[in-house]
Amino acid sequence: MDNIYLLMIIALTVLAIADLVVGVSNDAVNFLNSAIGSKAISFKTIMIVASVGVAVGAIFSSGLMEVARKGIFTPEQFVFHEIMIIFMAVMITDILLLDFFNTLGMPTSTTVSIVFELLGAAVIMALIRISKEGDGYHTLLEYINTSQATTIILGIVLSVVVAFSIGAFVQWIARLLLSYNFNEKAHWVGALFGGIALTAITYFIFVKGIKGTSYANMVVDSDSSLTLKEFLEKFVLSIVVVSFVVWSIISFIVMSFLNTNIYKLIIVVGTFALALAFAGNDLVNFIGVPIAGWQAFEKFMESGPAAGDVVAAAKEFKMGFLGKTVETPTIFLVIAGLIMVITLWFSSKAKAVVKTSIDLSSQEQTKERFKPNFLSRGFVRIAIGISQGVSAITPTSWQAKMDKQFAVPALKTYKNKEDIPAFDMVRAAVNLMVASVLISIATSMKLPLSTTYVTFMVAMGTSLADRAWGAESAVYRVAGVLNVIGGWFFTAIVAFLAAGLIAFLLNLNLPIMLGALLALATFLLVRNYISHNKKAKEARVEDSLQKAESSSVQGVIHESADNIASVVKRGNRIYTSAINGLAKQDLNMLKKNRKNVTKLSSEIDELRDNIFYFIKNLDESSVGASNFYINILGYLQDIAQSLEYISKASLKHVNNNHKKLKFSQIKELKQVDEALEELFNTTKQAFDSRSFEEIGSVLANKEAVFQLVRQKIQTQVERTRTEESSPKNTTLYFSLLLETKDLLSATMNLLEEYYTAHDSSVKPATIKDKNAVEEEE
Numbered sequence: 001m002d003n004i005y006l007l008m009i010i011a012l013t014v015l016a017i018a019d020l021v022v023g024v025s026n027d028a029v030n031f032l033n034s035a036i037g038s039k040a041i042s043f044k045t046i047m048i049v050a051s052v053g054v055a056v057g058a059i060f061s062s063g064l065m066e067v068a069r070k071g072i073f074t075p076e077q078f079v080f081h082e083i084m085i086i087f088m089a090v091m092i093t094d095i096l097l098l099d100f101f102n103t104l105g106m107p108t109s110t111t112v113s114i115v116f117e118l119l120g121a122a123v124i125m126a127l128i129r130i131s132k133e134g135d136g137y138h139t140l141l142e143y144i145n146t147s148q149a150t151t152i153i154l155g156i157v158l159s160v161v162v163a164f165s166i167g168a169f170v171q172w173i174a175r176l177l178l179s180y181n182f183n184e185k186a187h188w189v190g191a192l193f194g195g196i197a198l199t200a201i202t203y204f205i206f207v208k209g210i211k212g213t214s215y216a217n218m219v220v221d222s223d224s225s226l227t228l229k230e231f232l233e234k235f236v237l238s239i240v241v242v243s244f245v246v247w248s249i250i251s252f253i254v255m256s257f258l259n260t261n262i263y264k265l266i267i268v269v270g271t272f273a274l275a276l277a278f279a280g281n282d283l284v285n286f287i288g289v290p291i292a293g294w295q296a297f298e299k300f301m302e303s304g305p306a307a308g309d310v311v312a313a314a315k316e317f318k319m320g321f322l323g324k325t326v327e328t329p330t331i332f333l334v335i336a337g338l339i340m341v342i343t344l345w346f347s348s349k350a351k352a353v354v355k356t357s358i359d360l361s362s363q364e365q366t367k368e369r370f371k372p373n374f375l376s377r378g379f380v381r382i383a384i385g386i387s388q389g390v391s392a393i394t395p396t397s398w399q400a401k402m403d404k405q406f407a408v409p410a411l412k413t414y415k416n417k418e419d420i421p422a423f424d425m426v427r428a429a430v431n432l433m434v435a436s437v438l439i440s441i442a443t444s445m446k447l448p449l450s451t452t453y454v455t456f457m458v459a460m461g462t463s464l465a466d467r468a469w470g471a472e473s474a475v476y477r478v479a480g481v482l483n484v485i486g487g488w489f490f491t492a493i494v495a496f497l498a499a500g501l502i503a504f505l506l507n508l509n510l511p512i513m514l515g516a517l518l519a520l521a522t523f524l525l526v527r528n529y530i531s532h533n534k535k536a537k538e539a540r541v542e543d544s545l546q547k548a549e550s551s552s553v554q555g556v557i558h559e560s561a562d563n564i565a566s567v568v569k570r571g572n573r574i575y576t577s578a579i580n581g582l583a584k585q586d587l588n589m590l591k592k593n594r595k596n597v598t599k600l601s602s603e604i605d606e607l608r609d610n611i612f613y614f615i616k617n618l619d620e621s622s623v624g625a626s627n628f629y630i631n632i633l634g635y636l637q638d639i640a641q642s643l644e645y646i647s648k649a650s651l652k653h654v655n656n657n658h659k660k661l662k663f664s665q666i667k668e669l670k671q672v673d674e675a676l677e678e679l680f681n682t683t684k685q686a687f688d689s690r691s692f693e694e695i696g697s698v699l700a701n702k703e704a705v706f707q708l709v710r711q712k713i714q715t716q717v718e719r720t721r722t723e724e725s726s727p728k729n730t731t732l733y734f735s736l737l738l739e740t741k742d743l744l745s746a747t748m749n750l751l752e753e754y755y756t757a758h759d760s761s762v763k764p765a766t767i768k769d770k771n772a773v774e775e776e777e
Helices: 004-038 043-059 066-071 080-104 110-133 137-143 146-178 187-212 228-234 236-256 262-302 310-314 330-346 348-361 374-393 396-405 425-444 451-465 474-508 510-541 553-584 587-609 611-616 624-655 663-688 694-700 702-722 727-762 764-776
Strands: 219-221
Touching (some): 004 043, 004 080, 004 262, 004 310, 004 330, 004 451, 004 510, 080 110, 080 262, 080 310, 080 474, 110 262, 110 451, 110 474, 146 396, 187 236, 228 236, 262 330, 262 425, 262 451, 374 474, 451 474, 474 510, 553 587, 553 624, 553 663, 553 727, 663 694, 663 702, 694 702, 702 727
């Protein structure tokens, strides 16, 4: 019991390490999405640059730790015992909340979570103290740093609007001046843009940003005792002008003599700068609370509490010293930076969070993750109305010139779809430049501005200005943005309530509740980790359907073979599960089966949505492949619809607690299932091994399977007239057999289409000779 606070410090240290891991997984999107989305440089180079930026930023973040100590609550109003409970509640809540969002692949704000966790835990502890001492609840304001907390919260909320607006405005100006053919502009134009972008990045990150660190008070002129901070403020204009000239000259040299794309240089410097700003601004969110707890523990132990009365002393020891500036040991910052860099390289969850941001800002059509809602439709209609109104009052000649600047050139051909950039380098450069400036301003003012909010909303603003949200995608993208923003508000509410609840529980019985909550947190983290890895492995081994990317008939035939083998395999499994679920009256099996068939239908729909791009990619000599591919997708969709109906009907029957099918009916369905399984297995083997001639033997035996189904239907007709007494059973049984016939028809039509196409592609000479003979006759 005497060592309870030492155990809490150890627990805070472990939680800090875990929080760094889950925090970086979440915030990697802040500085990686622009470089990854533009494909300007290799992924390895991006990671190296970002790692250096994170490491340097971590070392320069010492002066920002005050937010955790006094930014939200008034430390002199609390005693050591209460402060430790607040800090423990904050860390437990933070790590669970961030891990939850990372598992979903959704970016959330580490700043918002830490601010509202501190606020929630501090409010509860203050209310407990007020209740014990019998004070009025109006004294709650004495415990909370209302002015600073209000400033922080308003800054976070305003950052959403400011980042979106500035990002959209700067991108619109940049695109209007540079267009999409920015590489064809004169070198002086690129040099001018490079000078502006690089000056903004270097000044606000390396110069203005340093004012928020402990190095700001370093004396640079011993004669006048001029500090670094004062020097930067005094010569701000000179620094900006000189920086602009130097960077413009460097940009011109890089473009003219080194023949290097200046936008790549901007993206490299911007990625480094944004990673540095992220570490400098957000490190407080991960280790600020544990470091403040360690400093409080160190101060408490210096007071010399009695060996047998540590808890009593802790409940009397005031924490006023936390209100003063306390330097953070550099070794802690170095260790934290090292953990962040390692996480950056090895976190699979970070990639999922980055993908969400890139998909929402992509210039190309992507698989839309979010479904439209009434809000997104309303916003899009309003935006269309405003756009039409502006177009009506804009001179036609101006409108034509602007449309020309925003015209997207034809996309060059890529071997793999993954190689296609989500947006061009101009937008990536603007994203990095604007986000770096905004975050650095907040850092210099010691405001824990949400880097997630800023970088995400800047990316969304530039997407809007760049006309990436067109009629095909706007309603989905807006819905995605609203979902993410809604998740941010959800973060604030849950962080406040959860931290308050945990603080309340810890206060009831600290030793018991501390052990129970830490065990619960460990269990949840391990379970989420195992679940995430399991899903990742399933995604890799699952027979997911792939879009056809070949530009020839023969290529499409071989690419489609994998999809057909996958559909046949999964269809066989779905049909068997439906029959087994009916036989066992297993509701869980049927529900899972329904999810599997829904996923299959969704993948086939996605393939159909890609037809436009598939046809665009075909060679002139291979346009005939489009008819084959369209027909194949049609038959695959027919197969999926039949399986979906069978799965849905089976689930509905069992879910509604209708009478079980008779033993004879189940036996007959199993006979049909076995026949289908043999058919599907043979078909899958033919496509897996590319032995397409075996399809002929499958087609030759198709009548036997059809005859088996017809026989079962006739048997049920006779059974219904003589002995069947359940209308529901009769309806289900006929529905399953009739839909099985449709499933067989779709499968055989697909095989015939494939067999004919393959036969034609491998024997072109024979077909040509046959046509010549017919013409002669």
